[in-house]
Amino acid sequence: QVQLVxxxxxxxxxGGSLRLSCTASGSIFSINTMGWYRQAPGKQRELVATITxxxxxDYADSVKGRFTISRDNAKxxxxxxxxxxxxxxxxxxxxxxxxxxxMTTWYRDYWGQGTQVTVSS
Numbered sequence: 160q161v162q163l164v165x166x167x168x169x170x171x172x173x174g175g176s177l178r179l180s181c182t183a184s185g186s187i188f189s190i191n192t193m194g195w196y197r198q199a200p201g202k203q204r205e206l207v208a209t210i211t212x213x214x215x216x217d218y219a220d221s222v223k224g225r226f227t228i229s230r231d232n233a234k235x236x237x238x239x240x241x242x243x244x245x246x247x248x249x250x251x252x253x254x255x256x257x258x259x260x261x262m263t264t265w266y267r268d269y270w271g272q273g274t275q276v277t278v279s280s
Contacts, residue, residue, distance in 0.1 A: 171277070179239040251273040
């Protein structure tokens with residue numbers, strides 16, 4: 160019964176900032192990679208950023224230099240700090256976590272319900 164709860168979305172003007180948060184809960188042995196994905200109207204879901212349990216990060220070219228992903232392993236939480244937001248960033252943002260439920264099982268992906276980010280003047 161793993162759940163990923165997201166928060167932090169909203170409406171912001173171009174150039175503004177938002178910070179998304181996602182916390183995993185349930186019977187979790189460990190979490191490997193966590194990440195953020197987004198889906199804009201009429202488009203496919205795309206990778207925004209990922210972070211491993213050791214802190215290694217990867218970003219989509221479109222957000223490099225503007226977004227920062229971070230995590231707290233003890234809190235089972237991942238954040239996405241979004242600065243210099245553009246209208247093109249408007250999308251529903253989903254968090255993802257590769258969760259290990261026990262020592263005898265492999266990692267499985269779990270998803271948050273999504274949070275709307277709208278960048279508009």
